Amino acid sequence: MTASQAITVNHRTYRWPDRALVVVCVDGCEPDYINQAVAVGRAPFLASLAQRGTCLTADCVVPSFTNPNNLSIVTGAPPSVHGICGNFFWDPEVEAEVMMNDAKYLRAGTILAALADAGAKVAVVTAKDKLRALLGHRLKGICFSSEKADQATMEGNGIADALALTGMSVPSVYSATLSEFVFAAGLALLRRDRPDVMYLSTTDYVQHKAAPGTPAANDFIAMLDRYLGEMDALGATVVLTADHGMNAKTDALGRPSIVFLQERLDAWVGAGTARVIRPITDPYVVHHGALGSYATVYVNQPGQVDDAMKRIAALPGIEAVHTRAQGCARFELPPDRVGDIIVVSERLSVIGTSRDRHDLSGLDAPLRSHGGLSEQRVPLIANRPAGELPLRRWRNFDAFDLALNHLQ
Ligand SMILES: [Zn+2]
Secondary structure, three states, X not given: OOOOOEEEXXXXXXXXXXXXXXXXXXXXXXXXXXXXXXXXXXXXXXXXXXXXXXXXXXXXXXXXXXXXXXXXXXXXXXXXHHOOOOOEEEEOOOOEEEEOOOHHHOXXXXXXXXXXXXXOOEEEEEOOHHHHHHHXXXXXXXXXXXXXXXXXXXXXXXXXXXXXXXXXXXXXXXXXXXXXXXXXXXXXXXXXXXXXXXEEEOOOHHHHHOOXXXXXXXXXXXHHHHHHHHHHHOOOEEEEEOOOOOEEOEOOOOOEOEEEHHHHHHHHHOOOOEEEEOOOOOOOOOOOOOOEOEEEEEEOOHHHHHHHHHXXXXXXXXXXEEEHHHHHHHHXXXXXXXXXXXXXXXXXXXXXXXXXXXXXXXXOOOOEEOOOHHHOEEEEEEOOOEOOXXXXXXXXXHHHHHHHHHEO
């Protein structure tokens, strides 16, 4: 493979990396997290990019959740192409809610796997193990999670000493350290193995608890700024984006603002007639109580869809209600994996099922979450200047396109 060659993945063409490339997905990184840390001098590396780098604001995929967006970034395509439109979906074949973190649900190849197949040295480090199988699908290279770094093997993860890379111990799944481990491992790999391409993906534990500009949030950005600054000093191209933003989902007194949609539907159309699926649901719910700003509804009786939509649209806290066809067209989603109705709540509200089905006892800070249109803006930042950029709506899944096709 020579520098003049290019690869094509999901109908998009990417130039071969001319130097080590690190694409970082900072989970839940509302642009204001960076802005606030820069403003108080906590992120000198990122601040320096105003002069010598590229800074765009991009749109993530709605539902603004972790898995759909991570998969969009590594495939360069929306969920209508790669198929992953939530952490959970209703599988009509087995009539059950199933996790979508198995690679069998992935319908497209990744840029990472294609680069590796063409001879590039590729490494992926993700905070939570739930993303590892999807990100590493058919990837000939390194792919492991901080969460299970101690269990990484050469056969399963392409690396035998993942834990020894950093000298850190395996962090708690509910900690900022789980994300720091990702950067520390990435930096160690860059120094030791010099991969051609790395993809680093963190977790939003801090962002779910701490608003932009707060001490914990600034500490987090300062931490990643140090690591990215070191990668920059090693000569790597660094591109930072996010899977989604993050907002307070509370009233003025800090109480969670929840639309209990299943409860309402049961009252309108009768219990057992409509089913609310919240694709944010995952095994790690302590920090958000499985409450996000997006849900999809299956209605048993097709004749009731219109009426249910009108009633949902009239509820306080609801921003958008679409039929499957409208919603899939607007948000580029796979129609066979969403319900009859797509519901998005407003910036300050989340969608729940019923009062008795949400355990909020684990919330030790006012609810912050994501999932809606209000969390769609994310940073897309690079440490090199771009030429004349096309005037277009930039997406977070243009990260590899920006990195490989546009940076100078
Ligand atoms: Zn996320």
